[in-house]
Amino acid sequence: MxxxxxxxxxxxxxxxxxxxxxxxxxxxxxxxxxxxVSEYAECVNIGAMxxxxxxxxxxxxxxxxxxxxxxxxxxxxxVDAFEEAGLRVFGPRANAAIIEGSxxxxxxxxxxxxxxxxxxxxxxxxxxxxxxxxxxxxxxxxKASGLxxxxxxxxxxxxxxxxxxxxTLMLDKQFGSAGDTIVIxxxxxxxxxxxxxxxxxxxxxxxxxxxxxxxxxxxxQGLNTGGMGTFSPSPFYTKDVEEFCxxxxxQPTIDAMAAEGRPFVGVLFTGLMLTEDGPKxxxxxxxxxxxxxxVVLPRMENDIVEVFEACVDGTLDQIELSFADNAAVxxxxxxxxxxxxxxxxxxxxxxxxxxxxxxxxxxxxGSKFNEEGKLVTNGGRVLGVTALGADLKEARANxxxxxxxxxxxxxxxxTDIGKAIDEA
Ligand code: AMP
Ligand code: GLY
Numbered sequence: 001m002x003x004x005x006x007x008x009x010x011x012x013x014x015x016x017x018x019x020x021x022x023x024x025x026x027x028x029x030x031x032x033x034x035x036x037v038s039e040y041a042e043c044v045n046i047g048a049m050x051x052x053x054x055x056x057x058x059x060x061x062x063x064x065x066x067x068x069x070x071x072x073x074x075x076x077x078x079v080d081a082f083e084e085a086g087l088r089v090f091g092p093r094a095n096a097a098i099i100e101g102s103x104x105x106x107x108x109x110x111x112x113x114x115x116x117x118x119x120x121x122x123x124x125x126x127x128x129x130x131x132x133x134x135x136x137x138x139x140x141x142x143k144a145s146g147l148x149x150x151x152x153x154x155x156x157x158x159x160x161x162x163x164x165x166x167x168t169l170m171l172d173k174q175f176g177s178a179g180d181t182i183v184i185x186x187x188x189x190x191x192x193x194x195x196x197x198x199x200x201x202x203x204x205x206x207x208x209x210x211x212x213x214x215x216x217x218x219x220x221q222g223l224n225t226g227g228m229g230t231f232s233p234s235p236f237y238t239k240d241v242e243e244f245c246x247x248x249x250x251q252p253t254i255d256a257m258a259a260e261g262r263p264f265v266g267v268l269f270t271g272l273m274l275t276e277d278g279p280k281x282x283x284x285x286x287x288x289x290x291x292x293x294x295v296v297l298p299r300m301e302n303d304i305v306e307v308f309e310a311c312v313d314g315t316l317d318q319i320e321l322s323f324a325d326n327a328a329v330x331x332x333x334x335x336x337x338x339x340x341x342x343x344x345x346x347x348x349x350x351x352x353x354x355x356x357x358x359x360x361x362x363x364x365x366g367s368k369f370n371e372e373g374k375l376v377t378n379g380g381r382v383l384g385v386t387a388l389g390a391d392l393k394e395a396r397a398n399x400x401x402x403x404x405x406x407x408x409x410x411x412x413x414x415t416d417i418g419k420a421i422d423e424a
Pocket of ligand 1: 118141143150153155185186187188189192214271282283
């Protein structure tokens with residue numbers, strides 16, 4: 001089989017790594033890919049939003065299956081474009097990817113189908129939003145409804161902050177048209193867990209749980225980022241919690257989407273808050289998480305291509321997902337200054353030493369080969385160093401040990417990825 005993966009981050013690197021283990025696959029392409037991906041896949045210089053070129057490439061190369069990693073192309077209808085051309089593709093159509101593309105849609109869906117989530121109201125007018133805030137309980141959460149690189153969420157402690165937030169999202173348009181509609185929702189407290197699940201539109205099968213650390217600095221301080229590290233499994237995601245979520249969240253979500261005429265085929269990512277009143281949905285994403293994928297896939301024992309095909313063919317009920325009884329931790333190595341300003345172009349060394357060890361892997365997010373063919377930093381989040389271990393403590397120790405091998409100027413990382421584990 002020939003497989004094409006669409007995307008360019010650490011997540012796509014991990015997806016290519018998993019596909020490369022499949023006995024069914026002879027050749028992997030990745031568009032546009034990155035320096036790390038080229039270890040397993042031939043990188044093709046086509047942007048993830050250039051549907052016409054992607055479809056033409058898939059036809060020309062007789063690609064048997066295309067896997068979409070990123071959210072933007074999914075929300076914009078890349079799967080529809082591939083299907084219209086008669087090509088096999090893994091991911092939700094635009095009418096289902098809306099579950100991530102519009103938070104207002106996903107909140108209304110949850111309300112209609114009684115799926116537990118925070119109380120909320122949607123607003124398309126700043127005046128109405130401001131009026132609502134006058135009598136609302138603080139703290140409160142403001143969310144740009146559209147895609148905003150995971151950054152369109154404001155947690156406001158006072159009425160003044162919340163009013164300022166409405167201005168930022170709806171009037172100053174800090175996240176562009178993503179803020180045309182905003183969701184104002186109740187503030188929840190508890191542990192956060194990410195659960196990725198495969199679905200064929202009818203059946204949903206969950207992967208092992210994970211947790212992301214979104215803030216830039218230790219102790220969950222500093223600005224929100226695309227994710228500074230992850231661990232899997234989450235010790236807070238107990239059997240009881242899992243059973244509750246299967247019964248009241250995952251299957252009801254897939255059933256709701258089918259009932260709405262929007263069958264969800266692909267990976268459904270549910271961000272959960274484990275509150276005192278039980279698990280509630282924080283958000284849905286319509287694709288693998290980044291950097292959750294970098295700790296979940298290394299633990300998966302299935303042939304991932306068989307699972308992708310079962311989703312596309314509607315036969316997921318015949319697949320049993322299997323995960324190793326171990327743990328994984330991924331520590332992101334970033335450029336100092338991220339997520340604000342930072343320098344790039346510094347040479348990276350030491351990756352091969354890590355990759356040579358069993359149970360360790362460095363996934364690339366923002367790197368490239370410069371004109372001299374040297375691997376250099378090329379982004380805010382540069383690499384994700386993943387290590388396995390018998391349990392979370394061991395995986396965490398292993399991951400931090402491995403980060404010592406990898407060098408570049410201005411290397412920055414959090415030192416407490418997975419620390420919550422010690423409190424469990
Ligand atoms: P989201 O993109 O909706 O997952 O939001 C990003 C982050 O904001 C989440 O991972 C939470 O840490 C936080 N957050 C979102 N919604 C809420 C809420 N209702 N209460 C408390 N924190 C929230
Ligand atoms: N790690 C969060 C996300 O992929 O959206």
